[in-house]
Amino acid sequence: MGIRNRTTSFDFLLMGFSEYPREQQFLLFGLFLGMHLVTVLGNLLIILAISSDQHLHIPMYFFLANLSFADTCFTCTIVPKMLVNIHTQHHTISYTGCLMQMYFFMALTLLDDFLLAMMAYDRYVAICLPLHYTMVMCPQHCLLLASTSWFCASLLAFSLTLLMAQVSFCASHSIPHFFCDVPPLLKLACADTHIFQVTMLTEAVLSGIIPLSCVLFSYAHIMHTILRIPSAGGKHKVFSTCGSHLSVVTLFYGTIFLVYFQPSSSYSADTGMIVSVMYTMVTPMLNPFIYSLRNRDMKRAIWRLLGLVKCSIQ
Template structure:
């Protein structure tokens, strides 16, 4: 089925975040630097975990998957923006726009699910430490990740198929640097009621359910930690969850700022600054957040960097 036959628009214009050439040059250098930092930081996390046998446990298995997803997440938007700037173009094909949306939202869903899975892992580690190895087996961890991929893809496929029903007849300008569902719905000359209803029901449920699971997990974790008699024991228990909590706050904080901002008067309005935080800054910061206070991960990273220096 050719989705371009249903619309008179064959391509979209990504207007970006700035109109002045000087601002565009500055944004190009900024986004290039952040993208390289994101890829390098997350690759180092993956290498460190894969090369250190002490890190072959569920917590770091989920972290390496999160790093992989973050690399893919940023790679769906930033390279296209950088290439367009180099070529002096603002266009993206109709099919390319839908493809970009598909992968963007799939990886966003995976971030969402992995954060929930990591919260469950911390819940079992803190609340049921004696049963941790029997509950968090390699097979069960792999099943959680595979299940997350399946649900993420099916959810996004539903919304993309619904959007292929729409027609785009006149304006093709997207006031952003990537294709997002809400600006596209605003451009459509078809009835978008079904799409909006599915975004506000099924789509919202997919985002909210993992967040609720994270909240419930940390309620139980907090309750268990408060029962620990020693202050040192409480600090040790909380320290294993600190990095994850920071990432959760950053991820969901930017999601709320982008898609649930009460100041937006309609579905098609999003805050560009908050979107940059959500799509670029958060994936870049995740490796630094997880490695900053994690002694085991820092030791593994030093080994990886040391080997690279030695081989050079």
């Protein structure tokens, strides 16, 4: 109980970007605020376009709407607190607030991971098993897949957060990051974190390697099917339906592997913070553009939605 009281009675200091000159911090504030607004508005536009267009009420766009909602919640978990810290120069975050931020960050990251795997599976069934698509990807199955993704992401994140709550922090409480991420928090622990790291590695295999394997398996079969199509036009048409998703998958896993799949002893705060900007702000911001600009149905739905909004304003 003594360790518990000592651990929960303090605030952490989120020191990310605090060493930058004040002028650069103002520039970063404006840049990050603009990226945050574009991310939220872009993802909400995707959700509204999908929900308002009857032609987009199919599994691929159902999972995309879930992904856009997760990205909106994800960026709102990290960026507003960081903007407040930069603006006010008060870098404190309570112990409870830090754990809550870590929980939602992990849960939404895992959810993105699962949803990208579901979307890859959807494309695999649509391209490789077209005759079975209606039966396999029926609304009930899609709802079950999405619900399972939400439940598993929440459960895995909660278990790690519960373990982190048992860690004692006796040293400096300054986190060299702009949010409560796991690697910098472990650097502040004064107790043995072996159990936590083993649990995190096990969950990384379950929640990272398995969905990634599903993505690779799906695209291996998709590429095999595409190569068997005789016409170049047919190959391009089939591949164009996967190009957007493949771009997002590459961007997501590339940045995640740079931060989390390395020994904690080699973790660099500066590198971790730069890469974190990529997957907390850049990736969620680019997702709506990738899916809308490369997809004719999405562009049509968005323009129709914007036309309705314009008419209602007039």
